[in-house]
Amino acid sequence: MATLPIVQYEEKIIETVENNSIVVIIGETGSGKSTQLSQMLHRRGYSKIAVTQPRRVAAVSVARRVAQELGVQLGEEVGYAIRFEDRTSRNTRIKYLTDGVLLRESLADPELNDYSVIILDEAHERSLNTDILMGLMKRLVKLRSSNLKVLITSATLDGDKVSKFFRDCPVLNIPGKLFPVEVLYSKERPVNYLDTALKTALDIHVRQPEGDILIFMTGQDDIEKLVSKLEDEVRSLDEGSCMDAIIFPLHGSLPPELQVRVFNPPPPNCRRIIVATNIAETSLTVDGVVYVIDSGYVKQRQYNPSSRMYSLEVVQISKVQANQRAGRAGRTRPGKCYRLYPSQLYHDEFLDVTVPEIQRSSLAGSVLYLKSLDLPDIDILKFDFLDSPSSESLQDALKQLYLIDAIDENGAITSIGRKMAELPLEPSLSRTLMEANNYGCITEALTVAAMLSTETALLPGQSKTEKKRKRPLSNLPDGFGLGDHIQLLQIYERWYQTDYDIGWCKDHGLQVGIIMYSGISMIKWLVSASCIFFPKLRHSGHTATYYLQLTTYCSVGAGGLFVILLQISTQEPKNNPVLNFLPPSKSKVLPPATYPYDDHLNHYCSHLALLLGPEPSGVRGMTFARDVRKQLSQILQKIAKEPLDIKENRKGEEFRRDYRNLRKALCVGYANQLAERKMHHNGYRTLGFRGQIVQVHPSSSLSSDELGKFPDYVVYHELIATPRPFMRNVCSVEMKWVIPIINKLNTLNVYKLSGGGMDHVEEESGIPDLPKKNVEVSAAADDNESRIQAARERFLARKANK
């Protein structure tokens, strides 16, 4: 601890913080900023300190580490708060939280008066939430200049910019504890970066002394190709000519038990070669890496506000990213970084900093959030961001919010919008929930919202053997052909009928997800699943017998958080290492009566977290949906004036063949995401400005009629160009529900929405200096008028046919 570089700077840091409201800290990797800054300020007597982290695991593991260093019980003086889990108490003085949680807290108390210090950690990653927080902090220090200190940690290349943003606040540089990394550039950009990476890796393997190799690629496809090529090449090397090599793929859609394999130390005289996405850039740290091969590329999600479409593109990384990648080689000893691009390219073409997420995302949710804060002096279009999103993007957000009644025609937040902002959902889904309450289908709508929040519950398993196996999707409900929202609802209802049986998910090819337990919640789980102590777990009410097996354990993050993965299966495991792993005295019986909690076990478990999941791929599966649903219904109950009729779920009501009320609610909620089928084929045109021609995604459960035609109108959850434009997750709606929305589209006036109509200067000038957008509005209005006419005619024609 004493060797952390930051310790020498304590006096300087404290002095600067005492004299300034905002301080930027440039803390390189290994400087100890995440664990030490909060403790220094705590020692200095600041009453309550919040430290934000962009990732949940980081918030938990750093808090755990700090509690350990201070010798206190986690959740007392030192605690953390992440979604679904608040481990703090009245005594908590240092609180680690995800930036999303702090944003939620500031909704309840915009001045965040609970805190005397707020530290925004990892601000250089420029996550959407951190950027909004930076804007808010700038205001807050003015309001609370006497009793609030803000610290922002960033990267070398970004520090001056952040300082400038905060009125030239002081910047402190804290060196890191990395070993030197020699950077080698290639002479030119390779034609085929996959082959070049292959050659470079083999060259290192054959010529260079021991040390693991980490290769940064862009995605799963390239990783799998490179892994198999590397395996072939390594196998064909002469026996004994060099050391062995073991090759691991590493990316987010890999099941966690395969992800954590890279943490196992390699056998003697064996080199690990890890082929990874940028998951290894920040989220996972592998010790022992000495050589990094950097392709210079990354896949980025991009939002285009004029087409309202997302795309996933391979782009050049930024200098900050390149340096972060290089740094991965110097964690345990001096290393080397092989950049597969020329040094000139790095200096001349690479952006200093990654394009912030706020400039790459749809902003409807963020704008609604800001509106709901009621900041009196703030015009949303002029909100002071470190990097502003384009005005087109902000206007897009305003239009969307207007269409779903979250703001009125003058851009002011409505009472509906206020309630929507309370829900941790995209605006269209929170609007759907509001409407569903009026139509008596809130129970179902909650489930739909929760299932859509998982994004990946229905994805098939990723491993090759999984792909060969035919997905038994045919056994799953089909949504009666009405669309994916209905199908997701039916799937969840089925799962509910099995009493949330994890085996059922597995049998039906659904992602289960990971449940993260720690501390007391983990002990509770251990007790309830006494299978740890008895290898057989009999699932109550069912005849099947499940077995639990410890598959692996490892430590992640700087705080030394231990993760155990347990696997549930219906096959009897060959061995059960759990019994060996637990302290011998506790490995027999733990009767529920001794809980809470056997001191020894409690102490033991306070340094453990447990990830439980049979075969999750990505963290978000069915268990996540269940957590989200519970959270949403709690929030809804809280903000409702009268008690709501929310049931845990409905059983066996599949006779509701048309789900009319639910689809009606969805139509209102997704008024900004409507599409109309083209006359003569199954393509759709999105309604609203600049209609896009799009197709229903082939994976959709939406079915066509006997003539092979899709419904005339659908709502969609997302537009994605991959690279052809698709609507992902669609639901059939009826024209008569759509007409009021089209009418509303006609009243849309961006000028007024963005507050321009209230701008005195422009009004008094008398010059009708209408922005271009107004021209667009009238053009769109004509367009819509003719479309309504056409729709009416078709409607009447169909009626006449019947």
Added chain:
DNA sequence: AACGGCAAA
């Protein structure tokens, strides 16, 4: 008939 970088409330 497509196919998914990483986060988070």
